Amino acid sequence: MKVFKISQAELDNMVALWSQSRKVYRPAVGRQQQAQPDYGPGWRKAEGASPLTVPIGPAAGSVKTFLFPQPETMMTYSLKTGDPDRGLMKEPAKLTESQVVVGLRPCDARSVLLNNLPFREDPFYQANLERTVFVGFTCDESLSTCFCEQMGGSPLDSDGLDIAFSRAENGYLAEILTPKGEELMAGLNLAPAANSDITALADRRKERPGKDTAILNTMQGKDLNKLYEAPLWQPLGDSCINCGACTFICPTCYCFDIQDEVVKGSGRRIRYWDSCMFPLYSLHTTGHNPRGRKLQRTRNRFMHKLKYFPERFGPFSCVGCGRCVQDCPVNIDIREVMADLLTVE
Amino acid sequence: MISYLPYPVRIDDITVETEDGNLKSFKLVFENEQQKKAWRHVPGQFAMLSLAGQGEIPIGIASSPTEDGHLLFTVNRAGKVTTALHQMKTGERMGVRGPLGNGFPLATDMKGKNIVIIAGGFAVTTLRATLIYLLEHRADYGKITFIYGARTPGMLLYQNELKQWAARGDLDLHVTIDREAPGWDGLVGFVPTIAGQVAPSPENSVALICGPPIMIKFTMPPLEKIGWTDDQVYLSLENRMKCGEGVCCHCNVGPTLVCKDGPVFTRTQVRQLPVEY
Numbered sequence: 001m002k003v004f005k006i007s008q009a010e011l012d013n014m015v016a017l018w019s020q021s022r023k024v025y026r027p028a029v030g031r032q033q034q035a036q037p038d039y040g041p042g043w044r045k046a047e048g049a050s051p052l053t054v055p056i057g058p059a060a061g062s063v064k065t066f067l068f069p070q071p072e073t074m075m076t077y078s079l080k081t082g083d084p085d086r087g088l089m090k091e092p093a094k095l096t097e098s099q100v101v102v103g104l105r106p107c108d109a110r111s112v113l114l115n116n117l118p119f120r121e122d123p124f125y126q127a128n129l130e131r132t133v134f135v136g137f138t139c140d141e142s143l144s145t146c147f148c149e150q151m152g153g154s155p156l157d158s159d160g161l162d163i164a165f166s167r168a169e170n171g172y173l174a175e176i177l178t179p180k181g182e183e184l185m186a187g188l189n190l191a192p193a194a195n196s197d198i199t200a201l202a203d204r205r206k207e208r209p210g211k212d213t214a215i216l217n218t219m220q221g222k223d224l225n226k227l228y229e230a231p232l233w234q235p236l237g238d239s240c241i242n243c244g245a246c247t248f249i250c251p252t253c254y255c256f257d258i259q260d261e262v263v264k265g266s267g268r269r270i271r272y273w274d275s276c277m278f279p280l281y282s283l284h285t286t287g288h289n290p291r292g293r294k295l296q297r298t299r300n301r302f303m304h305k306l307k308y309f310p311e312r313f314g315p316f317s318c319v320g321c322g323r324c325v326q327d328c329p330v331n332i333d334i335r336e337v338m339a340d341l342l343t344v345e
Numbered sequence: 346m347i348s349y350l351p352y353p354v355r356i357d358d359i360t361v362e363t364e365d366g367n368l369k370s371f372k373l374v375f376e377n378e379q380q381k382k383a384w385r386h387v388p389g390q391f392a393m394l395s396l397a398g399q400g401e402i403p404i405g406i407a408s409s410p411t412e413d414g415h416l417l418f419t420v421n422r423a424g425k426v427t428t429a430l431h432q433m434k435t436g437e438r439m440g441v442r443g444p445l446g447n448g449f450p451l452a453t454d455m456k457g458k459n460i461v462i463i464a465g466g467f468a469v470t471t472l473r474a475t476l477i478y479l480l481e482h483r484a485d486y487g488k489i490t491f492i493y494g495a496r497t498p499g500m501l502l503y504q505n506e507l508k509q510w511a512a513r514g515d516l517d518l519h520v521t522i523d524r525e526a527p528g529w530d531g532l533v534g535f536v537p538t539i540a541g542q543v544a545p546s547p548e549n550s551v552a553l554i555c556g557p558p559i560m561i562k563f564t565m566p567p568l569e570k571i572g573w574t575d576d577q578v579y580l581s582l583e584n585r586m587k588c589g590e591g592v593c594c595h596c597n598v599g600p601t602l603v604c605k606d607g608p609v610f611t612r613t614q615v616r617q618l619p620v621e622y
Contacts, residue, residue, distance in 0.1 A: 074349050077397045087438040089351050118592050121347045122393060224599065228619050255594035258587045262398045269349075269400075274587075274595070281595060282585050282621075282622040285424040290598070290621040300597075300621075308600035 002182070003198055006192040007171040009201040014188065015102055019046045023099040025066065026052060026058035038246055040065035046102060053102040057143035058321040062251035063108040064115065066101055067128040071270040073259065074124070075211040080185055089269070094127050100184065107148045107321040109136045109160030111251035112251050117313040118254060133180050135159040145322030148337055154210020156201075166204075168197045220310055227307055228299070232340045236302075237295025239330045244275035246324035246332075247301065252317045255281075276300050302337050347590045351440025352380045353396035354416070359435055362419060364499025368467055369431055370407065370419045373441060381462075385444070386410050388451060388474035389553075389581060389609045392443030393589050394418060399429045403586045403604070406444060407470040411476035416441060419470045419502060445589040448610045449553060449579060451474055453480075459487035461545040464562055465494050465536045465556025472555055473503055473583065480516070489516040492546045494536035494560075498529045500520055519543055536560050541567030553579045575612040582608050582615070582622045596620050 004073020006014075018024045024046040024228035025039060036045075046052070112134065124330040139146075139155035148155060158164035162181035165172045173193050176182050247253040257274035260267060274281055279299070282291045291297050309317035318334065325333050358372040365493075375381035380454055385393075393401040404423075408417035422431045433439065449455065449471075460479060464472045491510065495501045499590055500521065510518050521532035521539045532539055536556065544567070545552070552573065554561055561580065568578070584596035584603045591605030600617040601607070611620075 079398050088353055088439075089395065089440055091350055106369065118594075121590070122592055123346050123348070126346070225617075225619070228599070254592075256592075257595075258593070260398050260400050260403065267398050271593075276592070276594065284583070284585055285427075296621065300438065303599070304594070304597070308597065311600040 001184075002176040003193040004167070004174045004176070004185075005168065005171060005193040005197060007189060008051065010190070011068075011165070015046050015186075016048060016186065018100050018102075019048075023097065023327075025099065025101050026090050027055055027103045028061075029053060029055055037282050044320060052102065054105075054137045056141045057108075057139075057146055058105045058251075059103065060321065060323075062321070063101060063104050063112060063134075064251050064254070066099060067125055068119070068254060068256075068273075070256075071261075072124055072272075073269055073271045076266070076268045077214055078265060079262055079267050083244060085228060086175045094123075096127070098131050098133065100133045100135060104134060104136045105139055105156060105159075106136060106157040106159070106161075106322070107146075107153055107272070107319040108251050109134055110148075110153050110157070110319045111160075112317065113160045114252050114313075114315060114317060115254050118307070119317075126203050133163075134161045135163045135181075136165065138166040140167050143322060143326075145325040146320065147322060148320035149208075149210045149212055150335070150338070151316050151318050151320035152211055152216055154205075154208060154229055156205045157206055157210060168193070168201065172274065173197055173201055175180055186326055187238055200320065201223060203340050215338070215342065216310065216316055219306055219316075219338075221244060222307075222344060224307055224311070224340070225339055227344055228303065230341065230344045231343075233295050233299045234335070236292070236332065236337065237298045239334060240277075240280075240294060240298040241330055242277040242294055242297055243329060244277040245327050245329065247275040248273060249323040249327055250318075251321055251323075252305070252319060253301075274303070302334065302341075305334070306338060306341060314343055347588075347592070349442065349588070349590075351393065351401070351442040352384075353377065353438055354441050356433060356435050356437050356439065357415060359433075362502045363467075364497065365394070367422045367501065368419055369422075370417055370502075371430070371433075371598070372416065373416045373418065373443070381414065384416075387444075387448035388478045389448035389471050390444040390446045391471075391589075391608060392418070392441050392483055393466070394426070394430065394447060395440030396426055396429050396433075396443055397440070399426045399587075401442065401587075402426045402430075402438075403445070403583075403589055405471040405474075405581070405608075409474045409477055409481065411481040414542050417474075419467060419473075422535070427483070428539070442589065445604060447606070449609050451475065451478060454458045455551050456485050457487065457549075459489070459546070459548075459550040460610060461490045461492070461550055461552040463540055463552060463554045465560040466496070466500070467491055468504060468555035468581075469502055473506070476510070476516075477554060478483045478504075480510075484513055487549065488545075490519070490538055490543065491516055492521070492536060492543060494521040494523070494534075494556075495538065496523045498531075499525050504599060517543075535563070537563035537567060540564050541570075544571050545574040547571060547577060551577050551579060555581050575616060578612040579609055580612055580615055582610060582620055
């Protein structure tokens, strides 16, 4: 692995250079950006040489907007009268245009890997993964809502990144972790990092090892039906208003709805982020709804993240970014839910 | 890699199955010869019926893989896509994506056993596929019992086939309607009652039960009374689905995905799940 020492000015030049030949995105700072056709709010296009500042904690929008954008065209078709291909579904051209996401945090980087478990065979997610380069920044400071270490991550971790920037004296250390990262850095005249800097970073990582699986192990040892029947869901379901905000800002909520959309005889089948907080999500055509009550829907979200997903794939479906803690209008805190679940016998 | 792209098919034939006109069977033929040849399904699996501009719906496959060259789906008119489908005509194009789900383990766990099929209402569709498959492979199975009930004689599906099956000597057929009706000289009574009267022996047997939840609930006690256990009973769950490939999360019952892990489960498996179906 190559490690370079990079100054802030070099970093800004690099981002400017990349943005000449590729789409480069960076966290939006300050006023919230509107959603754009090719990405969601919380991010903006990096253009020109404006200095890159990465806000403390995760960007306002999660990185899933780049891998699992909405709407995403799954197929197209014509409904024009007389068209011999009328009603024939066609695959859209595979997206290959390279994009670079700069400034994501280790929590979001890890979400890319976690979502890749259910999406491993999904052609659209895989195509987006292939064309995206992740240039992340490890965290020196955390927000009060950050809890990546509880979920098996670490603020200094580089999993899921192609290039990881970490604070060093008078600048950054850039670890080039993948061939995609190397390709992005090719041709740049950069100074290799001094051994003392590399050792310093390794020492900091030793101090905060993270990747603790103690909570995961305890949760996996709990009986699913006992967790499901626990009395804690009643007050939680009462206070949750099922607004779905947590599911949309969550980097690891990945469920989707599929809809058809026709404009002037040209149709497309698209997928959108959905939310298990909504009654329509599980409503049968007969009117029967397996999760017709608010409590059931609230429970489903937390159980999915903390029990169902680990049963299926191993890790929690949560990276501890804390966005849902920040944005919940009724102050539901997944850390408290988790602590309560851990007391269920 | 998953392909969400449906195969183009043409509607070859439409049969109005029931007297209320709400159930129609659609015989579909593939447009593409290679896709037709590549299609393999087992009874109990389902597929997504795709209507451009309307959407997709998961429907159990009513045809047996032994009926070569076409697919059959019997569809109840209920929502947006099914209503549009009911308005379609022979010769028109639509799409099929699948086959999806696990299906009944007919060629594995059930081989050599006595098979008891219990169906209520239009849940009989995948059991039609099953019975036709079993009769094609008759020597591989023991006694076959088929119990099927509908509200009225006019609500029975597949009436021509019921007549053919009744004429065969190698299966035990019990067709019942809920109440006496003019011109009906067959069995009268709810499916659970008939199942209790037929009392199929649990020895070396499996039961495949599809019907409204209330029917399944009341069918179990008479079977349990004569020694049937939960792991001999196979059920098929339904939940709202979108992708059908175990990705979109919609059909989850606890950690289980109906589309991928099911729709067929033993009653033992179902009882371990939260009641979210």
